[in-house]
Amino acid sequence: MSTVPPPADPEADPVVKQVFDDIRATRGSDFVNLLWTYLAFDPPLLKQVWEDVKAVMATPSALDPKTKEMIYVAVSIANSCSYCVHSHTAAARAKGMSDEEHADLLRVVATASKTNALLNGLQIPVDPQFNRETS
Amino acid sequence: MSTVPPPADPEADPVVKQVFDDIRATRGSDFVNLLWTYLAFDPPLLKQVWEDVKAVMATPSALDPKTKEMIYVAVSIANSCSYCVHSHTAAARAKGMSDEEHADLLRVVATASKTNALLNGLQIPVDPQFNRETS
Amino acid sequence: MSTVPPPADPEADPVVKQVFDDIRATRGSDFVNLLWTYLAFDPPLLKQVWEDVKAVMATPSALDPKTKEMIYVAVSIANSCSYCVHSHTAAARAKGMSDEEHADLLRVVATASKTNALLNGLQIPVDPQFNRETS
């Protein structure tokens, strides 16, 4: 059940076709997951989102691809995005996350959520040592 | 401004003293940040939280300490915990996060938040390929 | 699957009957969606929620009905309320939201979520120009 209808033949649109081809080439796989199929209801939105995701996740940068996917999973858990948790857990595994690393990721996310709640409940001042404006 | 008063002399309590000593020994530093000082209003709570955080963050595990701190920052951002963002960004830096890695962390968190919102708005089905129950 | 049982014959209760009749009259439709059916497990709660929603959403006010529904969708996305995203996207469409406006709504919600995350990560001071206490 979705809030937009799935396009019947998304790649009939040339913008969609170009994006899907780039997704397949970037990932080295024929699999295009449903996010992109549904986003094709608005080709400019599809194109903008893919370009953003590609620039951040599929371009070499300071952090390695597996770490970036694990951070993505952590955020998706905190935002309670079911689809995103599924798709980025799968992506992290595809990029090498082991079962032990997955358990460790969940452990850190769980403990962070716990102390986030405590601190939001305590409302204490931030230690001046953490301030980078004056350092 | 906080919801609990800061204890006047927290280490007068032997449980608090033991926890603070362990914090200093574990970190190899005399600095005990304000979270622990305020949590000392309830020594059993202080002890339980410290043991949980220590087990997850200060014990060798599948993920390295810097990666764990960056995941902690990501969750704290998504949960809008100001204190936690400050303290764990500082911790990640202390464990080696560079300016470039910090920017990359923020970039991933930002893009994840963007697609989390899109997916929560689209409410699309999850690709069966992501299901691990049948794999 | 729900946390309250659906009432077998909700309109047997006179308070529920009155609320359902008002929902049908206000909307000019026989369709009463499942939120109201399930809320009928507690007629005073049903009545209070309907009166609040009716006063805000079905009463002429500064903003037009379509804009109010789009704001409702935006909040529901951010709060990850699946039912609410579905029902208020449908309501926005019924009040005239086009496919292009829907895509634009999602685009704004997505970009807002991205910069919300960035700012929660940066923890920067608010520009004094934004302060309305002194203006």
Added chain:
Amino acid sequence: MSTVPPPADPEADPVVKQVFDDIRATRGSDFVNLLWTYLAFDPPLLKQVWEDVKAVMATPSALDPKTKEMIYVAVSIANSCSYCVHSHTAAARAKGMSDEEHADLLRVVATASKTNALLNGLQIPVDPQFNRETS
């Protein structure tokens, strides 16, 4: 710093005056906290919010006043509303919450947040035993 200016003389408006009088009478105190002062920028909004809060929090119901305030604090922590955490922690204390109960409240909120994160990360099916539709 606020997004609306504080009214110079809020009780000059008769709707505001009536609401403030009712706040004082309901609470048996001359203290009107700043939420209501700022909400007076729009008297109908002020009136609607006060009536909702009064009906839920200041009217005898199935749960006792202290328990309701503690639930209010729990929600405010999860939603990261700083003002709300402060004001409802104070209200819970005024209605009898002890230091031990405050610590216990924080402990439950912290552990709930931890397992919420774990479950949002695991995305497991709900046990059919929890379904009330068929019970």
Added chain:
Amino acid sequence: MSTVPPPADPEADPVVKQVFDDIRATRGSDFVNLLWTYLAFDPPLLKQVWEDVKAVMATPSALDPKTKEMIYVAVSIANSCSYCVHSHTAAARAKGMSDEEHADLLRVVATASKTNALLNGLQIPVDPQFNRETS
């Protein structure tokens, strides 16, 4: 659909067996809900989470068990954790929450969420009377 596979025979692992036995003994029931079955994919994580939950929820403390479960439900609602809302609503009912108390719980959570949003929108200063650092 889950992000970890359900273990085929979880109690073959002695750590899992010990935890499951303790869950059954603590609850006086043979029913072990699916959270624990899936968490068995990583026995140390299972053990740590159960010990935390048991210490907070199944150990006598300042708040009674029913109140603690209702607070747990409130947090789970705010964090949009579907599984947690189901399992802890069932637990609260098992510990005596009546239909009227359930409705009252939902009423408080709903009104708190409403004023949380208002205050996050108004960004007003906190009354100095709520500050416990100087009291």
Added chain:
Amino acid sequence: MSTVPPPADPEADPVVKQVFDDIRATRGSDFVNLLWTYLAFDPPLLKQVWEDVKAVMATPSALDPKTKEMIYVAVSIANSCSYCVHSHTAAARAKGMSDEEHADLLRVVATASKTNALLNGLQIPVDPQFNRETS
């Protein structure tokens, strides 16, 4: 207090200079708010974020600029981003939002947050009428 130091002379960097010039030209104002100053700690991140925000918020699209800013405020409230609430409330006002519209925006956000919580607590099925996959 921030997690990155404010650059001493951000426009000494040519990428930053170009972005700041574009911000000033796009807005027709010399005022560059602090978000951009701090983001200048990483010029590529600054550039990417500005281009995304500009494409969505400063480019003619299906929704008018004032409506887009109000949706931005709604999301920022739900995500508890203090800076974002301030800056986008100011932007909405600059684009014509009246006091009455501001009150109406807050009213809708508040009521949406209330029913979001109710629905997340009830966990009811979505009416098939809302499904767009089969329509």
